[in-house]
Amino acid sequence: EPEVTQTPSHQVTQMGQEVILRCVPISNHLYFYWYRQILGQKVEFLVSFYNNEISEKSEIFDDQFSVERPDGSNFTLKIRSTKLEDSAMYFCASREDRLAKNIQYFGAGTRLSVL
Amino acid sequence: GIQVEQSPPDLILQEGANSTLRCNFSDSVNNLQWFHQNPWGQLINLFYIPSGTKQNGRLSATTVATERYSLLYISSSQTTDSGVYFCAVEGTTGNQFYFGTGTSLTVIP
Numbered sequence: 001e002p003e004v005t006q007t008p009s010h011q012v013t014q015m016g017q018e019v020i021l022r023c024v025p026i027s028n029h030l031y032f033y034w035y036r037q038i039l040g041q042k043v044e045f046l047v048s049f050y051n052n053e054i055s056e057k058s059e060i061f062d063d064q065f066s067v068e069r070p071d072g073s074n075f076t077l078k079i080r081s082t083k084l085e086d087s088a089m090y091f092c093a094s095r096e097d098r099l100a101k102n103i104q105y106f107g108a109g110t111r112l113s114v115l
Numbered sequence: 116g117i118q119v120e121q122s123p124p125d126l127i128l129q130e131g132a133n134s135t136l137r138c139n140f141s142d143s144v145n146n147l148q149w150f151h152q153n154p155w156g157q158l159i160n161l162f163y164i165p166s167g168t169k170q171n172g173r174l175s176a177t178t179v180a181t182e183r184y185s186l187l188y189i190s191s192s193q194t195t196d197s198g199v200y201f202c203a204v205e206g207t208t209g210n211q212f213y214f215g216t217g218t219s220l221t222v223i224p
Contacts, residue, residue, distance in 0.1 A: 041216075044214070055210055104205075
């Protein structure tokens with residue numbers, strides 16, 4: 001089965017530091033997503049990205065967050081100044097074509113721990 | 116956004132037992148997927164099932180879109196089935212998944 005790759009698997013950072021979470025979506029996919037899951041809670045949508053721009057974002061995705069597709073393969077989530085409450089599992093997902101109503105494939109996640 | 120409710124919230128089974136997990140959603144959907152979150156936190160896609168019935172080994176799923184619910188059946192459960200099962204739906208407008216709160220399954224030997 002096709003695979004979305006996320007690195008690192010676990011990131012530990014100090015409060016106030018910037019972090020970049022990296023994702024390599026499936027190669028022919030056009031839509032990219034970030035979700036997060038605070039420990040013990042449900043998975044929440046952060047942002048979707050298509051054609052090199054944000055297509056939708058949630059209230060969680062404030063000015064501290066940004067996304068980028070710096071080259072043809074990577075998709076990154078940057079948190080500018082981390083807070084304790086940013087500690088969570090972050091999932092990247094991609095899909096081939098939204099109009100085809102097809103599957104969102106999820107990566108294995110990056111666990112972010114803010115100390 | 117779409118409300119997604121899952122039941123039961125917790126389930127403990129003896130190995131070999133069968134179970135049914137339910138997902139109710141509040142609006143029409145274009146996409147519905149079932150996931151298993153393993154102890155390492157990974158989300159494993161089980162089914163893409165916006166409507167109809169699918170089977171994969173001991174697992175099967177049915178979505179009745181007109182009545183806004185989906186069911187996940189686990190037969191002959193094994194200890195490796197333990198974890199949290201999430202249902203996620205995507206509405207007819209917008210471009211995001213709404214996840215349920217999950218069913219935490221524990222299978223004991």
